[in-house]
Amino acid sequence: MSPQASRHKSDVDADNPLFDRELEHLPPALRWREWMARVEAVIFAAPDPVSRETLLRVVGRDCNLDLIIDDIRAELADRPYELVRVAGGWQHRTRPSLAEAIRTAFGIVEAGESLSDVEALVLMTIGYFQPITRAELSRFFAREISRDVIAKLRRSGFIASGPRSPQPGAPYTYVTTSTFLAHFGFETLRDLPDFEKLEDAGLLNKERLLEDIPGAIERW
DSSP, X not given: OOHHHHHHHHHHHHTOTTSOSSOTXXXXXXXXXXXXXXXXXXXXXXXXXXXXXXXXXXXOTTOOHHHHHHHHHHHTTTSSEEEEEETTEEEEEEOGGGHHHHHHHHTOSOOSOOOOHHHHHHHXXXXXXXXXXXXXXXXXXXXXXOHHHHHXXXXXXXXXXXXXXXXXXXXXXXXXXXXXXXXXXXXXXXXXXTHHHHHHTTTTOHHHHHHHOTTSOOOO
């Protein structure tokens, strides 16, 4: 699609006369209920977390989206699913307490390709210190991180190539993805466990760790 066509489509979406976002003909209470229904319907129908920008397309200019979300969450308090904020958007998810019941009902033994302890540790390290190169990861663990480990994490959708490093040879760096955030229930990387406390204590400085604890893991 050409840039001109894209702009035209965006203009039509924004000014679509067939879709009434404001609902000024409705009493305030009914208007609010309709906005709630629209927001929940969009989130329910989407396969991925829905951004604020997307939800704002279906409500009026004066609608407080945060309060809409709060009201929807309150109504779902006794339901087996909930509305959660992950990967920069909102998504419906079954409550964790019912996971075993769902696996039993559908005969699910394991969802997807599981990560080994090593792969999980490498993923955690990338999450905290991205963008990071494979050589830096190898220095951190005091042994080479194989291309197979990186390939497994890429295949899972948890990591992707980041910007080229300014180091000699300009090697690729690796960063986590929105799939990583959504899978582990994080809204942003700031939700990683104890991130701020570790950072304030100076334990999340990549260069310091690479220099001071090269033997963090001796065997696996």
